[in-house]
Amino acid sequence: MSVVAIAAVVAAYLLGTFPSALLAGRRRGVDPTQSGSGNPGTTNVLRTAGRQAAALTLVGDVGKGVVAAALGWAAGGHGLGVACGVAAVVGHVAPVTRGFRGGKGVATGAGMLLVLYPLLVLVAALAFAMAFAVTRIISVGSLTAAVTVPVAAAIGGVPGRELAGLVVCGVLVVGRHADNIRRIARGQEPGATLRR
Secondary structure (H helix, E strand, O other), X not given: OXXXXXXXXXXHHHHHOOOHHHHHHHOOOOOOOOOOOOOXXXXXXXXXXXXXXHHHHHHHHHHHHHHHHHHHHHHHOHHHHHHHHHHHHHHHHOOHHHOOOOXXXXXXXXXXXXXXXXXXXXXXXXXXXXXXXXXXXXXXXXXXXXXXXXXXXXXXXXXXXXXHHXXXXXXXXXXXXXXXXXXXXXXXXXXXXXXX
């Protein structure tokens, strides 16, 4: 890997650590890491700080994936775009700036897909919408989308290394939903309730 590629991946990781949820929550006097589920992501911000803060969080988290993927693509091609997108997801999920306690990577991963695989965004959105429509549980929609994306990518013939990056993202998202999965299994996962 070239120096430029390494620098791009490191920059993408650092970009992924940008604390969108914390900044948006503070505008409403809420620290999402200390409220609700404690997760610094859009869903918890939605439940604890309201729609406006959640929208800002979503834009920030998606933006991290968009910028990271675009940076990599511009610096070294589509494959580096994937590597940088994955690095941003890792930065969001495990930020060195917050003791490796981050969000779940869904929105940042979606931002990467928007740049590199826009058709997969439609597939993921459809999978999310169908699962959410049936269960009314956001985490079930997110998990369904995370599993669907690499499967759809494999069916669509995405090159091996790039597919591996999408698999890594899917595994990260599913792994970060471990608590949600346990609550779902117990029938205790909250549904679509939120603050105004």
